Amino acid sequence: MPRQIFQLKVSLVGVHPLVWRRVLVPAGYTLDRLHRVVQHAMGWRDCHLHSFEIDGTQYAEPDPDGELAVRDELDVRLDAVVGKGSRFHYTYDFGDWWEHDILVEDAVTADPDERYPTCLAGERACPPEDVGGPAGHQVLLAALVDPAHPEHERLRDWAGDAYDPDAFDPGRAATLLRHLC
Structure with a gap:
């Protein structure tokens, strides 16, 4: 039987502009x-x-x-608890409380020439770790674009020159997924 692949849209809740990713993952993960x-x-x-x-x-x-x-996540296959059209939540960092809305957009047959998981698309950089959740992220974004903001210098130094909130490279994310998952 051919492998089933889920197309998921992962969106970070509570941040504006929206940070999201579209990924393909084996349904049996x-x-x-x-x-x-x-x-x-x-x-x-x-x-x-x-x-x-x-x-x-x-x-x-x-x-x-x-x-x-909690139920052990090691014992639960994705296709046993969700299907096409399902929506569920993933929370990361119980201090900053990054909630992700995950929608199963589609269920397709695996392409034998494709490697999974992979990232198809997305927008904007993930907020930096430990920025203070969605509210801290909003302060960071405001400070970065306004040199007169009282936190501009401190937060620019903290985030580093490499942080570009508008940048996202789906090809790089796909490569990471192929090598690390």
Whole structure:
């Protein structure tokens, strides 16, 4: 039977202008592998906790202390919990609380000449880690474009010269996904 591929649109909630990615992933991926896809496609560095919420159920790495009621993401295949048209959430960094809306836009048969996962498209750079969530990201964007902003110099130094909030290269993201996932 041919492999099924899900086309996902991953959008960062609460940021303007919108930061999003369109990726193709094998439908048989477990949620822990999807976590890695989202990390690499968005540009996160995977240095914080995360979870998925699908139809009211939380999936994540098991809590060693057993305090959080989550299902183990290693045990759950994507195609077992979602299908074409499904929408679910992925939250990264419980301090900054980066919520991602994930829509299963399509389900297609794998192209034998294509390598998966891959990134087809997207817009804008992922916010820097530890910027303070969507509100901190808005302050950063405002400060970067206004030399008279009281935080302009500090935040420009903090973000670094390489940070361009409008930049995104889907080819680079696709290469990362092929090598790291």
